[in-house]
Amino acid sequence: MSRRRRTFTAVVVTSFSSLLVLTASVAAQSENRDLIDGLEYQLLYVALPLTLFVLVILIYAAVKFHDNDDPQPTTEDPALEITWTAATAIILLFVGLSGYSVLVSPYVSPSQALDADDRSQGEIGSFEDLPDTGDEEIHVRGYQWEWQATYPESNATTEDEIVIPADRNVTVWLTSDDVVHSLFVPDLAVKQDAFPGRYTRARTIVSEPGRYDAVCAEFCGAGHSRMDAAIVVVEPDTYDQWLAETDGENVTEPPEPN
Structure with a gap:
């Protein structure tokens, strides 16, 4: 050779x-x-x-065979x-x-989207009407061109930062106020669309506290490129303490990962 x-x-x-x-x-x-x-x-x-x-x-x-001057077809075998x-x-x-x-994993393919008029689940007019999952639940609303997260346990809200506890099953319910958006977290392999009038579910469990970049993966208008967010993963004790201290508040500074 x-x-x-x-x-x-x-x-x-x-x-x-x-x-x-x-x-x-x-x-x-x-x-x-x-x-x-x-x-x-x-x-x-x-x-x-x-x-x-x-x-x-x-x-x-x-x-x-590079210099074969008399090539022959392959014989039947x-x-x-x-x-x-x-x-x-x-x-x-x-x-x-x-x-x-x-x-088929519930982390990759969680339950399907629920329409606001899906009678099989009862009338779903808001996040409060969604079925209980048994997970730590966070309600995320997308709109041009931001993400707003609400935490049912304390009714606190954050803008463009979604706080979740590490080592716990977390369900993120998503919807949209205007057009179709899509929450995509590359490092966590989480991606789910958010539709107007519908509620979709993303499910995960994160093992490593830290800040993870999230973006909108569905073109949603002139500000699409600016529609990003951060997933802030903190220790469970830190998360519980933060919820207890932010009852009903619009939080501008979520806890920092340990």
């Missing part, structure tokens, strides 16, 4: 190895992120050897055709089952 081909092969193998190391070094801060990252790693571990196998075959064919068809079916089945196991 020529020096150029050896270099090409080494670069390919090194690139894929570096990709594995980099992706495996990212720590998951939430259950949502852990589920989605786990799925990506499973698919990567399947795709990587297949990709390397195809590249090896490609390099072998390019080296062996039913056993080989059955083998690669069965292998493809097994791979697709693995991908489907892996994806399904993540999609």
